[in-house]
Amino acid sequence: MDWTRAIDNYCERLSPEFWAEPVNALTNFAFVAAAVYAGFYAARKGALDWAVFVLVVLALAVGVGSFLFHTVAEVWALFADVIPIQLFIVFYFALAMRRFAGLPVWAALLITLGFLVGSFMVGGGLSRFLGDALNGSEGYLAPLAALLVVGAALIGADRKGAGWSLVGAAFLFAVSLTFRTVDEAVCPAFSLGTHFAWHLLNGLLLGWLVIAMARFGEIPRPRTA
Numbered sequence: 001m002d003w004t005r006a007i008d009n010y011c012e013r014l015s016p017e018f019w020a021e022p023v024n025a026l027t028n029f030a031f032v033a034a035a036v037y038a039g040f041y042a043a044r045k046g047a048l049d050w051a052v053f054v055l056v057v058l059a060l061a062v063g064v065g066s067f068l069f070h071t072v073a074e075v076w077a078l079f080a081d082v083i084p085i086q087l088f089i090v091f092y093f094a095l096a097m098r099r100f101a102g103l104p105v106w107a108a109l110l111i112t113l114g115f116l117v118g119s120f121m122v123g124g125g126l127s128r129f130l131g132d133a134l135n136g137s138e139g140y141l142a143p144l145a146a147l148l149v150v151g152a153a154l155i156g157a158d159r160k161g162a163g164w165s166l167v168g169a170a171f172l173f174a175v176s177l178t179f180r181t182v183d184e185a186v187c188p189a190f191s192l193g194t195h196f197a198w199h200l201l202n203g204l205l206l207g208w209l210v211i212a213m214a215r216f217g218e219i220p221r222p223r224t225a
Contacts (some may be wrong), residue, residue, distance in 0.1 A: 002055045002075060010070070012193045014074055014157055018071050027200050032064075036060075039056040042211070045107060051099075055209070089143050096213075099220070100142065100216065123139035134181050135180040165209075169208055176201035180195060183198075
C-alpha cells in the first residue's frame with residue numbers, strides 16, 4: 001500500500017496542497033470544542049469516570065484525525081480519520097448496552113459484536129449495490145439505525161432520558177449525513193461543497209452523545225452477596 005498516495009474525495013479540494021481544504025480543515029475544531037465542553041460538563045456532574053473520559057478522548061481524536069485528512073490528504077491520514085470514528089461508534093454502542101440498557105458485560109459485548117458484523121455487512125452490501133451513489137456514506141447507515149432502534153427500545157423500557165437523547169441524536173446524525181452525502185453533487189452549484197456542515201453537526205453530535213452518557217448512563221455496581 002502506498003501510504004503517501006494523495007486522495008481527493010471532497011468538493012472543496014482542488015489541489016494536493018496542505019491548505020486546499022481550509023473550511024473542511026478548520027471546521028474540525030467543532031469536535032475539539034464539543035469534546036472539551038462535554039468533558040467539563042461530565043466533570044461538573046461528577047460523571048467523568050474512565051469510560052466517559054475515553055469517549056472525550058476519542059471525540060478529540062476524531063477532530064485531530066479529520067484535520068490531518070483534510071490537510072495532508074494522504075492514505076495514512078485517511079486511516080487517522082476513520083479509525084477514531086469507528087472506535088467511538090463501537091465503544092459508545094457497547095457502553096450504551098451496559099449503562100443505558102443495563103446488560104451484563106457478556107451480553108453487551110456479544111450484542112456489540114453482532115452490531116459490528118452487521119454494520120460491515122450493510123455497508124459493504126450497499127456499496128456493491130449502489131456504487132458511489134451515497135458518496136461513501138453507506139457505512140454510517142447502520143450506526144444511524146442503531147441510534148433509532150436502541151433509543152426507541154430504551155423509551156419503551158422507561159429509560160426515557162437516555163432513549164430520547166439517542167433518538168434526538170439520530171435525527172441530528174441524519175441531517176449531518178445528508179450534508180456528507182450530497183457534497184460532490186452540489187459542486188457545480190456550490191464549489192465549497194457541504195462536507196464542512198458534516199463536521200459542524202457531527203461535532204455537536206459527539207458532544208451530545210457524551211453528555212447523554214454522563215447524564216443518563218448508570219454505572220453498574222458490583223453485586224453484593
